Amino acid sequence: MQAAATVRALSKRFGSTQALDSVSLSFAVGEVHGLVGENGAGKSTLGKAIGGLYHPDSGDIEIFGHAVRRWDTRRAQEAGVVLIAQELCLVPDLTVAENVFLGREKRTFGVLHPGLLGRYRELEQVCGFGLPPDAPVGTLSIADQQKVEIMRALAREARIIVMDEPTSSLTADEAGRLHEIMRWLRSRGTTVIYVTHFLDDVLANCDRVTVMRDGRVIRTAPTAAETKASLVEAMLGEPADVLLPERPAPPPPGTPPVAEMREVHSGTAVRGVSLLVRPGEIVGLAGLVGSGRTEIARVLFGCDPVDAGQILFRGAAVTGASPRASIARGMAMIPEDRRAQGLVLLRPTLENVSLPHLGGFSRAGVLSRRAERAAVSELIERLGVRPAELDGDVAVYSGGNQQKVLFAKWLLGAPALLILDEPTRGVDVGAKSRIYQLIVEIAQAGTGVLLISSELEEVIGLSHRVHLVRGGSIIGEVPAKDATVDDLLQRLFDVPTSASTGGTP
Numbered sequence: 001m002q003a004a005a006t007v008r009a010l011s012k013r014f015g016s017t018q019a020l021d022s023v024s025l026s027f028a029v030g031e032v033h034g035l036v037g038e039n040g041a042g043k044s045t046l047g048k049a050i051g052g053l054y055h056p057d058s059g060d061i062e063i064f065g066h067a068v069r070r071w072d073t074r075r076a077q078e079a080g081v082v083l084i085a086q087e088l089c090l091v092p093d094l095t096v097a098e099n100v101f102l103g104r105e106k107r108t109f110g111v112l113h114p115g116l117l118g119r120y121r122e123l124e125q126v127c128g129f130g131l132p133p134d135a136p137v138g139t140l141s142i143a144d145q146q147k148v149e150i151m152r153a154l155a156r157e158a159r160i161i162v163m164d165e166p167t168s169s170l171t172a173d174e175a176g177r178l179h180e181i182m183r184w185l186r187s188r189g190t191t192v193i194y195v196t197h198f199l200d201d202v203l204a205n206c207d208r209v210t211v212m213r214d215g216r217v218i219r220t221a222p223t224a225a226e227t228k229a230s231l232v233e234a235m236l237g238e239p240a241d242v243l244l245p246e247r248p249a250p251p252p253p254g255t256p257p258v259a260e261m262r263e264v265h266s267g268t269a270v271r272g273v274s275l276l277v278r279p280g281e282i283v284g285l286a287g288l289v290g291s292g293r294t295e296i297a298r299v300l301f302g303c304d305p306v307d308a309g310q311i312l313f314r315g316a317a318v319t320g321a322s323p324r325a326s327i328a329r330g331m332a333m334i335p336e337d338r339r340a341q342g343l344v345l346l347r348p349t350l351e352n353v354s355l356p357h358l359g360g361f362s363r364a365g366v367l368s369r370r371a372e373r374a375a376v377s378e379l380i381e382r383l384g385v386r387p388a389e390l391d392g393d394v395a396v397y398s399g400g401n402q403q404k405v406l407f408a409k410w411l412l413g414a415p416a417l418l419i420l421d422e423p424t425r426g427v428d429v430g431a432k433s434r435i436y437q438l439i440v441e442i443a444q445a446g447t448g449v450l451l452i453s454s455e456l457e458e459v460i461g462l463s464h465r466v467h468l469v470r471g472g473s474i475i476g477e478v479p480a481k482d483a484t485v486d487d488l489l490q491r492l493f494d495v496p497t498s499a500s501t502g503g504t505p
């Protein structure tokens with residue numbers, strides 16, 4: 001096996017956290033190599049060390065047989081190593097095409113040079129993402145921004161690409177296309193290091209897989225020799241299943257809704273949506289990415305204007321909606337894009353979690369620091385945030401642990417309506433079960449939950465009712481306990497799935 005990248009005894013410590021503990025590992029030329037492990041296992045740290053973003057404390061990195069010295073992102077790029085980080089890193093004011101060629105080509109007076117559009121079209125041929133090259137990146141959805149990052153890595157003609165959770169906001173279709181791109185890269189001899197929590201994707205698309213735990217390599221094996229269960233066991237150190245807890249009892253018939261949307265229109269993304277959520281009820285929105293699920297949540301939460309129709313909250317028509325007003329009324333939303341919308345990365349965990357709730361911890365205007373700490377601490381514990389450290393900046397947490405902190409922030413307020421947009425994206429199998437359990441407990445305590453998830457098992461398993469969303473409208477409702485993933489998929493795509501061929505219509 002010819003090695004593209006080899007790391008030997010690589011160690012990296014952050015404060016008291018040993019993020020990498022003598023990691024030795026080799027990535028072959030022209031292989032797609034999966035990297036899996038629990039939140040905080042060290043996957044991103046390893047990727048960043050290879051990509052030149054982090055300096056290891058000790059150990060060696062070899063790229064195509066040459067030991068690297070004074071490694072940084074620029075040198076890494078010159079050596080053909082490109083990192084697509086978990087935290088997307090684009091310039092919002094520049095266009096798609098400009099971001100794709102950023103740092104590669106000169107721009108004259110802000111104008112992209114004409115040869116580049118041709119080059120852009122070639123890349124588009126390979127990717128088929130269909131992004132508008134002239135749109136400012138800041139106006140794109142997270143999923144589209146992820147595609148820009150992928151195109152940029154291709155534009156750099158990388159020989160080694162580290163992709164850190166590149167599919168976390170892509171549709172199944174788009175993820176499929178990315179997997180094709182990976183195969184195409186492999187056929188050209190490029191090495192792809194693929195970090196993901198989607199174990200099925202690893203098994204289907206990688207040649208080999210490395211499992212990490214607590215900063216160490218547990219093992220590297222051909223994917224053919226692994227199963228989902230064997231990977232989970234290696235990740236956690238014990239066998240485990242993602243357990244869907246039992247759904248809470250539905251609210252009694254006739255219970256008035258906590259929130260209701262009546263024929264709501266907003267821009268072009270939400271078209272005549274009517275739905276209601278009762279206290280203690282979990283209502284799912286299932287749809288493909290881009291179907292309008294997130295936009296429905298945004299209007300309900302007051303992020304986007306209501307152009308026509310009405311929103312009612314606790315029986316009263318909502319006017320003058322804004323996220324701030326919604327929070328004051330008793331709503332909470334865990335947004336899809338945790339970095340941009342949810343957390344203040346350079347502030348301590350404690351502050352991030354308790355910020356919106358300080359009123360609740362003050363008595364006669366005096367803030368009870370002790371009550372605040374105790375409440376936050378309990379949640380951090382229950383969610384399994386690691387390290388369970390209240391005073392460090394949120395920025396230092398691994399991606400999945402940031403997601404858990406965001407969750408804690410909104411749970412603390414015991415809202416009347418909780419809107420969850422992809423609540424388990426990027427969290428590991430253990431945390432998933434914990435988050436499911438919490439959602440059920442919140443509903444049991446009387447909170448109405450609106451749940452958006454691309455993982456249909458999750459929507460079906462937790463919700464009482466599931467609305468099907470397509471083209472900004474609700475095209476149907478199914479009682480979740482009778483639904484199957486295949487049913488939902490078929491109705492969402494509106495095409496017969498393979499499972500249905502030969503079946504009754």
Ligand SMILES: Nc1ncnc2c1ncn2[C@@H]1O[C@H](COP(=O)(O)OP(=O)(O)OP(=O)(O)O)[C@@H](O)[C@H]1O
Nearest residue numbers: 014019039040041042043044045396397398399400
């Ligand atoms: N810049 C940093 N400062 C301090 N600690 C850090 C920093 N980066 C990572 N860590 C810590 O190092 C450990 C490994 O983090 P890393 O981001 O590599 O995990 P990961 O495997 O990518 O997890 P996830 O699946 O959640 O993305 C974590 O405990 C994390 O809190």
Ligand SMILES: [Mg+2]
Nearest residue numbers: 044086398399
């Ligand atoms: Mg990570």
